[in-house]
Amino acid sequence: MTFHPDADQRALIEDAFSRPLDELLPLARLHAAEAAEPWEAIAGLGIFxxxxxxxxxxxxxxxxxxxxVAMELGRRLAGAQILTTLMAYHCADEALRARLVTGEARVAPATLTGGSLCVIDGDGADHVLLRRDGRASLVPIGALADRKTVDDHHWTATLADAGQAPAGLVWADDVALTRVRLIEAAALSxxxxxxxxxxxxxxxxxxQFGHAIGGFQAVKHQCANMAMAAMAARDQTSFASVALEQGRADAAFQVESALLLAIDAAxxxxxRNVQVHGGIGFSEEADPHLVVKRAHLLIEAAGGADAAADRVAGAEAAMIRQG
Structure with a gap:
């Protein structure tokens, strides 16, 4: 039984995607006044x-x-539109898929609370991937109304056709949702x-006191715990992707478990990263707060930890019933 990606698969991603992304998505870009992602260059890599x-x-x-690939994007704190456009391929029809692949179409994440949508990183997007109650639906920007700007990149809106909200929307099937959650788990890991x-x-x-703080037991243990959490999330996500590729009966359960583990790890x-950095970890000019914000944003778009835990329990119960 195969549990992890093989050496050829890892080498392919390293050569074709990881190394170019080092240049395209340095963390320093997120401190710029206008931190726009190099969209055309990323699309040119074939990521979408x-x-x-x-x-x-x-x-x-x-x-x-x-x-x-999603893991590599997560490592570099890729923007919400990049990750959501990658996810949206699995929820789109054939015509939109062709536009997503080339980067011509862009998709922003959105959540629906009551009748109001919260759109994240919506600049330049022509669709939103709407999430509600563990479901996902692709909605054209043109179907949104009453847009109200929250800040330069985020806004709220309603569905222009009240009859669409939410019963009339076309929701993605379980196969598409499983692929979306695998990407989320990978990015969070x-x-x-x-x-x-x-x-x-x-x-x-x-x-401190003439020694690197990594030599002190309290800091050393924090770093060790972080390494173990990251490794567990990575390995479970890798195994889930292999299970999905092999068509295993427990693939959906493994993906849901990977997402829950990755949420906890992220x-x-x-x-812990903020704590290791001490006072500077809370400052805007340092990097740790960037990981906190990006992780919380992706987790919120994914529906949160509680919903993920409920799905794991449901998937496990379904496997038990099936024997």
């Missing part, structure tokens, strides 16, 4: 078409490679790894 059919310009790879690397690097650099590691 990793799992797409080559007939529409996709790369034609499977869930394992897509999860590995990448964020957990980002926080770990950030904390360890700082613990080696920062000195939250815990982003907080």
């Amino acid at each position: 078409g990793v799992a797409a059919d080559p007939d529409i310009g996709g790369v034609g790879l499977g869930p394992v490679e897509e999860a590995l 990448g964020m957990a790894a980002c926080a770990t690397t950030m904390a360890v690097d700082y613990a080696k650099l920062r000195e 939250l815990a590691n982003s907080r």
